[in-house]
Structure formats: C-alpha cells, structure tokens
Amino acid sequence: MESKPLLRMANISKQFPGVRALDNVDFEVYPGEILGLVGENGAGKSTLIKILSGVYSRDAGTIWLDDTPIEPRSPQHTQELGISTIYQELALIPHLSVGENIFLNREPLRLPAMGMVDFRKMHREAERILHSLGTEVAGRTPVKNLTVAAQQMVEIAKAVSQKARIILMDEPTSALSSREVDALFGMMHQLKGQGIPVVFISHRLEEILEVVDRIIVMRDGHRVGTLSRDEATEEKIIRLMVGRKVGLFPKQDAEITEPVLEVRNLSSNNGVRNVSFTLHKGEIVGLAGLVGAGRTEVARAICGIDRVIGGEIRIDGKRVHIHSPADAVRHGIGWIPEDRKQHGLLLRMTVAQNTTMAILRRISNALALMNTKEEKALTTHYVNTLSIATPSVNQIVNNLSGGNQQKVVLAKWLSSNPKILIMDEPTRGIDVGAKAEFHALMSHLARQGLAILMISSEMPEIIGMSDRVIVLCQGRVTGEFKRDSMTQEAIMTCATQFVKLDAFADSITAS
Ligand SMILES: Nc1ncnc2c1ncn2[C@@H]1O[C@H](COP(=O)(O)OP(=O)(O)OP(=O)(O)O)[C@@H](O)[C@H]1O
Ligand SMILES: [Mg+2]
Numbered sequence: 001m002e003s004k005p006l007l008r009m010a011n012i013s014k015q016f017p018g019v020r021a022l023d024n025v026d027f028e029v030y031p032g033e034i035l036g037l038v039g040e041n042g043a044g045k046s047t048l049i050k051i052l053s054g055v056y057s058r059d060a061g062t063i064w065l066d067d068t069p070i071e072p073r074s075p076q077h078t079q080e081l082g083i084s085t086i087y088q089e090l091a092l093i094p095h096l097s098v099g100e101n102i103f104l105n106r107e108p109l110r111l112p113a114m115g116m117v118d119f120r121k122m123h124r125e126a127e128r129i130l131h132s133l134g135t136e137v138a139g140r141t142p143v144k145n146l147t148v149a150a151q152q153m154v155e156i157a158k159a160v161s162q163k164a165r166i167i168l169m170d171e172p173t174s175a176l177s178s179r180e181v182d183a184l185f186g187m188m189h190q191l192k193g194q195g196i197p198v199v200f201i202s203h204r205l206e207e208i209l210e211v212v213d214r215i216i217v218m219r220d221g222h223r224v225g226t227l228s229r230d231e232a233t234e235e236k237i238i239r240l241m242v243g244r245k246v247g248l249f250p251k252q253d254a255e256i257t258e259p260v261l262e263v264r265n266l267s268s269n270n271g272v273r274n275v276s277f278t279l280h281k282g283e284i285v286g287l288a289g290l291v292g293a294g295r296t297e298v299a300r301a302i303c304g305i306d307r308v309i310g311g312e313i314r315i316d317g318k319r320v321h322i323h324s325p326a327d328a329v330r331h332g333i334g335w336i337p338e339d340r341k342q343h344g345l346l347l348r349m350t351v352a353q354n355t356t357m358a359i360l361r362r363i364s365n366a367l368a369l370m371n372t373k374e375e376k377a378l379t380t381h382y383v384n385t386l387s388i389a390t391p392s393v394n395q396i397v398n399n400l401s402g403g404n405q406q407k408v409v410l411a412k413w414l415s416s417n418p419k420i421l422i423m424d425e426p427t428r429g430i431d432v433g434a435k436a437e438f439h440a441l442m443s444h445l446a447r448q449g450l451a452i453l454m455i456s457s458e459m460p461e462i463i464g465m466s467d468r469v470i471v472l473c474q475g476r477v478t479g480e481f482k483r484d485s486m487t488q489e490a491i492m493t494c495a496t497q498f499v500k501l502d503a504f505a506d507s508i509t510a511s
Helices: 045-052 075-081 098-102 119-132 148-161 178-193 205-211 234-242 295-302 325-330 340-344 351-355 357-363 372-385 402-414 432-447 459-465 488-495 499-510
Strands: 007-016 019-029 034-039 060-065 083-086 109-111 166-170 198-201 214-219 222-228 259-268 275-280 284-288 308-315 318-320 333-336 420-424 451-455 468-473 476-482
Touching: 007 045, 019 045, 019 060, 019 222, 034 045, 034 178, 034 205, 034 234, 045 166, 045 198, 075 083, 083 148, 098 119, 098 148, 119 148, 148 178, 178 198, 178 205, 205 234, 214 234, 222 234, 234 432, 259 295, 259 451, 275 451, 275 476, 284 295, 284 432, 284 459, 295 420, 295 451, 325 333, 333 402, 340 402, 351 357, 351 372, 351 402, 357 402, 372 402, 402 432, 432 451, 432 459, 451 459, 459 488, 468 488, 476 488
Parallel strands: 034 198, 034 214, 083 166, 166 198, 284 451, 284 468, 333 420, 420 451
Antiparallel strands: 007 019, 007 060, 214 222, 259 275, 259 308, 308 318, 468 476
C-alpha cells in the first residue's frame, strides 16, 4: 500500500432528527485501491458517501483531496473536483446514445464555430474508453436499449472521461446477475490499473472478499475496524459489523400439511410457459434460476399483474381467477416485490402509514377515519418483532436505511394476515445480521402455517432456507429438488439447461 492517502476525511459527524448517523468518523482512500465499505443497515455507509459526494452537508469534520481541504457543495461540484459517484438510480438520459451520454455538454465539435457535433469522433472516443475498461458497447446504441449492468458501465466510462480521480459505488451489484457482477469487477480492476481507486459498498461479503484490497467496517455511525484483504474472513467481518456471532440460515423444521397454492400448467403473456408446482401449508419453496429465467414473472402471473393465458391456479383446492393485486390480497396472497422502492412502499409516508396500508379497511371506523391508536399499536408491534431501526413509528420511510425499508414492506404484508407470502429477493440489500433475523422470522412464520414462495438469486439462501426448490429456465420448470437432495451444482445444471446453446451462439456472433 502506498503510504499517502489520495483522499482523507477526519472527524466527520452527521446528525439527523433522532439519529446520529455518523459520529466522528475517519476515512481514507489510497491511490489505486479497491476499498470495501461494509456495515449493517443504518450503519452510516451511504451517509458517508453522500457527504463526500456533496449530497448531504456535514455537521463537523474535514475533507482533504491530495492534502488540500475541499468543501463538497453539490454532486456537480464534487464531480468537478474528481470525485464521481455511480448511483443506484442511474442518471443517464435514456433516448440519447452511449456516446452522447458520456460526452453530454462536452461533445467534440466538427465545426466549432457553428457548434456542429462530431458524432463519429464522439462515438469512437466513447468506444475507446469503454474498451479500455474491458467492455465492448457500440457508441451509437441508445442507452435505453442497454441492460442495467451496461448502463452502469456507461456511467463509469463517463466518470473516467470526466477525469474522475476516485469512484464511489453504493451497492452497485444489487441488481446484477453473477455474470454482470464479474464484468463490473473486471472494470474495477481496470480502474485500479489506471490508478483510480474505487470505494465499493455491498452486503454480499463474498463479493467484498473477492474484489477488494482493504475493508473498512462501520457500526452505528462509527468506524469499528479496518482489515486488509489478507487478514479478512467472512467471520471476522461479521463479528466487527454486528458485534456478535451470527448463526446463518436458522431454518427449523415445520409441519408441512395440506396444499394451499396449486399452480397447474400456468402460462402468461410475459414469458411463463406451462409452469406447475404446489405450495403447502408450513412450507418454504425456493424459486431458483438465473436473472431473466422468469421467476418474477411467475409471481406476477399469480398475483394478477400479468395476464394468465393458460393453465389454472387453485387456492385451498378451489380454482381462482386473480385479475389484480387487490384480488390476490382478497385470496390471502401477500407479495413482497423485488423493487421495494417502486412497488412496495410509499416513501413519503410514515412507517405506521405504510405498515397499515394493506389493511386500511380493518382499522378504519365507519366514517372511514383511521383509528390512529390501533395503527400505532400494530406498527409498534412490528417495529419490535422485526427490529425495525427507526426513531419512531412516525418516521418518513424514505429516511430509513435500505434494510429497514425492506422490513417495513414485510410488516405491511404480515399485518394483512396472508396465507401465502411470495417474496422476491427478500434479503437483497439487507445486512448479514438482519438477514439472519429475517430468515429466523421466515422459519417461524412457516411453523405457524404460512406458505412461503421465495425467489432468490443467492444460492446459499435458496439451499439454506427452502424445504423444496423449483428451478426455472426461460420461463419453464427445469428441475425440482427436496431439501435433502439439493446441491448448488444440481440447481445450476437445471438453471442453465437451455442457456449453454445461447451462450455458444453469443460467442460465435461476438467473434
Ligand atoms: N435524510 C435522512 N433523514 C433522516 N435520517 C436519515 C436520513 N438519511 C439517513 N438517515 C438515517 O441515518 C442512519 C444511517 O443511514 P445510512 O443510509 O447511511 O445507512 P447505510 O449504512 O447506508 O444502511 P443500508 O445498508 O441499509 O443502506 C440510519 O439510521 C438512517 O435511518
Ligand atoms: Mg445505504
């Protein structure tokens, strides 16, 4: 490690109403390193990054770039200083091309006097930068035609073209497939090779261990430890993060009884093909597959979001026709969506309002006035049982950390007393400690007779929590395993059943 940091933050503090998000935190980034920033939900990681990138102002502390004190005033200003942030909500302009996005407002000109853009040069230059980062995307492609992963790469290329000296990434991998994660890691290594350090936040510790040179651990607004890559192990990181040992995958046996949900030859207008499976009371069924295998689409068809074009759905033995999410709720189906920001929560409303959203009718009186006392009691119950970290039930959900927002989504569905709970990537963005709690809770709910369908891209989670796993590939069921016979290899073989041919086709068209 070089001895002098490129960037240094000292004694950074930040107070929000009721929450001390950062308390005297020191932070440093060395040239050309990949630095992992880890910590539980609400530990203060994003707040630190937002202070550095000029989104939030700090209450106290000093920041130096190259020994010169800096005052990040706004994201724009910070970027001019050479600190670029790749946001989770991507900031590109969809209908413009890759090149236009990278060189927005800095387009190379052909006839400068007349302001004519040299498109050829712009696209060529865009491709050159992307290539130097180890990726091939045509400069003319409209950004809206790219996957989220490719858009992220374009954002990184844009940062590089703006002479970024440090790149900050707050949970960039949370929406990527494993192949895309590999490509992103490749890009991080290229940046490192160019001497540009990357700060990388992730809750997936195996990713952290795979790619970083050094790890800074935060807990409750403090920096609690630093580990070099060599000394770091998953267990050490967890102990620093959580302050105790965490037992992973606390699945308990539950009594699995009668079928609750039977799906027969289900096909939808959104790619589901002839899917059949049964979910029993007390059972946790994992739905595995690669990104794009049709797992979310199965859930959408069951919940009445996509149109069913063939087959049938039975609940408690009776055939049902579900035409909308409201129908699904009436039939006792709860649904924790993948994208909680878009579908799960009203971010401007409070924890209590969100928790009781699905059961408004039950706790409103004849005049349709909300019974606030009951709302508060019910919400307090879930805040306690799910350990939702919030200063009060009246906190605006947008102010909670990501993992705690996820718990509010769960509270919302549990309060509606479902028979069937469908969870799409339920622990994405949740820290290890909360994840173990969440898994214990799932197990507990199953023991009480809830039937759970869990979609997950994390193989350890699928294997650790499912009584049975159904594997999908290209909208079809390609395998089914019981708890005693599921292995990662067996699941992957089924998950890639039709994929190998496609990959082969890709490889020949690419060369
Ligand atoms: N704008 C805000 N208003 C009020 N409180 C906030 C605001 N932003 C963050 N907080 C609080 O500050 C604390 C730190 O939040 P932060 O988002 O930095 O956590 P994090 O480490 O990024 O967590 P996660 O892993 O869940 O993303 C949390 O308690 C959060 O609720
Ligand atoms: Mg965060």
